[in-house]
Amino acid sequence: MHAIVVSETGGSAALVHRKAPDPEPGPGEVLVDVAAAGVNYIDVYHREGRYPLPTPFIPGSEGAGTVTAVGPGVTDVARGDRVAWAGVLGGYAQQAVVPAERTVPVPERLSFEQAAAVLLQGLTAHFLTHSCYQVRxxxxxxxxxxxxxxxxxxxxxxxxxxxxxxxxxxxxxxxxxxxxxxxxxxxxxxxxxxxxxxxxxxxxxxxxxxxxxxxxxxxxxxxxxxxxxxxxxxxxxxxxxxxxxxxxxxxxxxxxxPTMHHYVATREELLQRADDVLGWAASGAIGVHVHGTYPLADAARAHDDLEARRTSGKLLLVP
Incomplete structure (x- = not known):
């Protein structure tokens, strides 16, 4: 498969598009054909090394697609399921391995692009308005x-x-x-x-x-x-x-x-928030604005546009 790989942290040139080993799901994991990956500021922090990660790594903390294989012990996610995830590395690729417990179901009436565009930022907005401070x-x-x-x-x-x-x-x-x-x-x-x-x-x-x-x-x-x-x-x-x-x-x-990780610490809380966010997006209660989509190979350009604040709404990478 092809992926974006960061071998040395730094500027957007650190995002290198190249062939990578085909991933396989381990115990408790699923393999997903990535239909769309969200571009977020946390990806920039990872790329810069502000949030240090062992190198090399495939960035991207959010995506959506179809499950193509499941690892041992997975019982509540099946091959062919439409899923999305947030807060798991590896989205900037044609395929990603994701812990089954961190996936959420994508409603049929919501496209993969919309799901990838709204989940991480939607979960963030949800915990900020519903838990961090309960807006009244x-x-x-x-x-x-x-x-x-x-x-x-x-x-x-x-x-x-x-x-x-x-x-x-x-x-x-x-x-x-x-x-x-x-x-x-x-x-x-x-x-x-x-x-x-x-x-x-x-x-x-x-x-x-x-x-x-x-x-x-x-x-x-x-x-x-x-x-x-x-x-x-x-x-x-x-x-x-x-x-x-x-x-x-x-x-x-x-x-x-605050950070999202502490507000989706359990699968129950993750599913509850994701059900609200994806349900609102599917019903039109909240609008999802995609500013632009980029081929996977153009990840560096997407980061440049994000950091220069040339965007309004979400950026997506499409493998």
Whole structure:
């Protein structure tokens, strides 16, 4: 088979398209013909070595396709099943071996491309709005990068839960996309904290920040007393060490750095969240916006576009 292999971490040139050994499923695993693989910022962190992995490795933490073989001990997934997965390496390939317990069923009315486009980011938006902070009717929510892949889903899920959503974006085109997703107000990044406090009168109940260093100070300043900042990513660079006293001075604020892994720790929780996300996508309750699809060999170009913030919505690799 062909795959993207990282032998040395670094820039996008580290993503090398080449032949790789045909994989075989071991105990508790399934082999999947990959129909589509999602491109996510965690893939960039793996490629750069920010989240170190033993080399060589095949990147890609999300995909969807058809099960073609099952390993010993697998009883609840069968050959021919339509499945998707998130949080498992190896998606940038024509075939992937995935632990059966980390796969989720894909509804017949949902395409593989839609499933691969929504699962990882959808699970992220789900745990952020339903568990990390349980958004309630009337809450005022600030979503950074509201036209990005996670941002668009955060806007939609927060609206499903009855919130007023304020988004930040960098361009007029992205503002249009955020408003189409349901954002009530859309701001540019400059001066956003003051604008949020003016719009709300006191500040947001929760800020969802996947940007990191460029927005962190403003995110804290945009919160009302006892508000929560969910710093779920660092697309703009990592946040320097923080003095906890700042949380006191801001009004007994809460700060968390969550990751999806801890919110889908059991198969029961994974299936429950995935059933919501894929079900909403299949019914049209949430929209899935694919910005672009790339041949597997063009993985480096997909990473370049993602990092340059030239995209709005999801990027996919199609083997």
């Amino acid at each position: 009717t009337g809450d005022e929510v600030l979503v950074h990068a509201a036209a990005g892949g996670v941002g668009l889903l955060l806007v939609q899920m927060a609206k499903l839960r009855g919130a007023r959503v304020i988004g930040t974006v960098s361009t007029e085109e992205k503002e249009k996309r955020a408003r189409e997703a349901g954002a009530d107000d859309v701001l540019r990044y400059e001066g956003f904290a003051d604008a949020v406090r003016e719009l709300t009168g006191i500040g947001a109940h929760v800020v969802y920040d996947g940007v990191g260093a460029p927005t962190f100070d403003g995110s804290l300043a945009a919160l009302r007393p006892r508000g929560l900042l969910a710093l779920y990513g660092a697309a703009g660079g990592p946040v320097p060490p923080v003095d906890p006293q700042r949380l006191n001075q801001g009004g007994s604020l809460f700060l968390t750095r």
